[in-house]
Amino acid sequence: EAQVTQNPRYLITVTGKKLTVTCSQNMNHEYMSWYRQDPGLGLRQIYYSMNVEVTDKGDVPEGYKVSRKEKRNFPLILESPSPNQTSLYFCASSLLGSHEQYFGPGTRLTVT
Amino acid sequence: AQSVSQHNHHVILSEAASLELGCNYSYGGTVNLFWYVQYPGQHLQLLLKYFSGDPLVKGIKGFEAEFIKSKFSFNLRKPSVQWSDTAEYFCAVNAGYGGATNKLIFGTGTLLAVQP
Numbered sequence: 001e002a003q004v005t006q007n008p009r010y011l012i013t014v015t016g017k018k019l020t021v022t023c024s025q026n027m028n029h030e031y032m033s034w035y036r037q038d039p040g041l042g043l044r045q046i047y048y049s050m051n052v053e054v055t056d057k058g059d060v061p062e063g064y065k066v067s068r069k070e071k072r073n074f075p076l077i078l079e080s081p082s083p084n085q086t087s088l089y090f091c092a093s094s095l096l097g098s099h100e101q102y103f104g105p106g107t108r109l110t111v112t
Numbered sequence: 113a114q115s116v117s118q119h120n121h122h123v124i125l126s127e128a129a130s131l132e133l134g135c136n137y138s139y140g141g142t143v144n145l146f147w148y149v150q151y152p153g154q155h156l157q158l159l160l161k162y163f164s165g166d167p168l169v170k171g172i173k174g175f176e177a178e179f180i181k182s183k184f185s186f187n188l189r190k191p192s193v194q195w196s197d198t199a200e201y202f203c204a205v206n207a208g209y210g211g212a213t214n215k216l217i218f219g220t221g222t223l224l225a226v227q228p
Contacts, residue, residue: 031214040121042202042220043156050214058215090155094214099144099163099206101216103156 002027004104006091012110013081021076021107023091030096032074033058034066036087037106043090049074050096081111114139116205118219125193126227133188133222135203145186146204146216147177156202162186173197198226 004025013019025032033048035058045058049068063085065077074093078085088108092101117136125131137143147159160171167179177188186203203219 033214035218040220042116042118043216043218045215048215092156096214099214099216100146100158100161101214103148105155 002102004091004093004102006089006104006107008107009105010108012112014112015082016080019078019081019109021078021089021091021109023074023076023104024072025074025091025093025102026072027093027095027102028071029093029102030071031098031101032068032091032093033101034064034074034076035090035092036060036085037090038087046076046089081109083111085109086111114205114217116203116217116219118201118203118222120222121220122223122225124225124227127195128192129226131188131190131193131197131224133201133203133224135186135188135219136184137186137203137205137217138184139205144206145177145179146206147171147175147186147188148202148204148218150200150202150221152199159188159201193224193226195226195228197224199224 007022030051034046035043037043044060047066049055091104094101115138119134145162148156149159150156160169162169162179170176175190201222204216
């Protein structure tokens, strides 16, 4: 089954404790992206990647890092999480140029 | 910069009522337009999309949307809603720079509650 998976689905952590949210897709998509969803703000892009070893900032990259060492994986790294990063995070992927993005199930992160 | 506006933040309807959700975007060039739906506790799913051609596009579950270029609008419609349509709806736009970027700009979402 074609899908985008994310882990963990729920995470509660404390300020400053490094964490990684994994994202994996099995559709051989070149493009992958991370979004955060906040009430009243919709989805905002954090980082994106157009292929292996090619990543770039989205609209709200501060406090986040990503890597793309393999085509299928695109982890999101919070080196020192803060409470304002409490949010719902979605990973998405698509073929380059396709524009139709497939979304993962979301990761609800709470930073206390 | 591109932006997307959804003017209805929260809509409450009774079953069988007709639905129209507004979406306006700001970009003067070629655009690709999308409506995504997010059911409670689930991820975003594509409802329908417009790339080119017939400005009236039909999607899944009886939804349709009309692209009106002169009004920079892409409103979502359904003639008769069901309780199962309760969800949050997001309009999104991509400026379609020849496929060089897949970036989507999302609206803030419209929360639809359908009362049985």
